Amino acid sequence: MVADTGDRSGGKNRYSLSEHGFTAPNLEPALYIVSTPIGNLGDITVRALQTLAAASVIACEDTRVTATLTQKFSLKTPLLAYHEHNADKQRPKIMRELEAGNAVALVSDAGTPLVSDPGYRLVRDVVAAGYKVIPIPGASAPLAGLVAAGLPSDTVLFAGFLPQKNGPKTKRLEELARTPATLIFFESPHRTGATLSLMSDVLGETREAVVARELTKRFETFERGTLAELSERFADQTVKGEIVILVGPPEEKPDADAEDLDSLLQEALADMPVSKAAKQVAKATGLDRDEVYKRALDLKSGS
Template identity: 50%
Template structure:
């Protein structure tokens, strides 16, 4: 358990920046970036334009997934010497499919105070306007680039009942939508959120095959930053074998649903998730 911080050390601020519209930056983010001793940026050329726009003259240093251990340790030395560092990515919230995990972990392990400065996030923005269930969701990031690995990754999510959120690159959007239509079914509801907060912001929703057709028909829909949201599968209504059903009813008469499903799964070898859903649907029968 890590609660204490190193006395005299600086702080590492994890700062969200706009995903498109510069008006989405928070006043707190501007203050933190202005007052930090150093900004660790995914791409200093990209971030310099942001800093110029808001008249921020804090020094920039590159920090990305390919930063070597020596540079990471140099930043830790700065933090230990009392310097404050602001970590930003090219857009949105760092560490959400962006660099920063190594630096955050090494700082926390060293007792450095790590402070979130929340703001724009493409994943959250897309979910808020998709019109898909948002009470439960999972973020899957980018799918594998290779076709076989992509299909395997999607097949592993076949039983996922939560709304699934993916990021995708423009040059792979057709392949990914086609794979989703194949694995989840052409009728599975999904939403493509493209260029959020920017001039050409677009949301396309419908059955997987329909969204795929719309993107294939319009080359402009294959440009920019993309988020794909897929509705989770329906809870299984599968009927149980008569003997298994009798056993489950006996268990439910004496035990809570969760425990009954656990024991039922251990006895029958069936999936706990399947038995749990059946128990929820039948506990009051």
């Protein structure tokens, strides 16, 4: 049910900022996707505060986390726990609020909702029911990391969290290896070193990369270097805080012609099995690994 952070009587649509009180304007009925700070509470926007103050309810991942924000800015709007594990139960309550002509605000624990979380299902249901969805932009860890990384930002692919197990993680990185874009990942601090090592193996040792930690917070840091350098730097390091890994796009390599490919494969096949030879040559030439593997099988069989 709705958990109220305070008495709304006399405080409807009210919020405070820098010890000054304000009254927010009423909102049209809609689902509002509200970005909240990722660390520094000073990153909240005035529009976000007005929206949170005037909404009939704030749907949030963890009421305890969001209560820290609402208390900081004297917000009295009721909180409704809404997350992956209770979504089926809570979604009808949100829909009833919209049916009643109310405004509902959706927030995550930090940053922009729906970025690497399953909130899109609620948005789809709201749109299908004919209600408006209004974004309230603000803080976002991927964008904060990108603009300070010094990596190309014209084409970007946000890949979220990689699979935890090495097999699926390797496969996913192989799928992304030739993507002509800066790649952005979230990662757990205790897996950062191992992930950087695997990235170095799969994406290439010389790829430029940045590890951004604790963005907007007191101990914000940016570690820059090649994947090989970062892998070595983080190998035995105890990492704390939230991590964003950014990997620059692959270097453009000239296409190898058929004769060059066969020569490289024959040289590799002399010392290693087909799969390893194909992987090495594909990595060196930038060619599709599956195509290189098929050619390696042909050469091995004498076709």
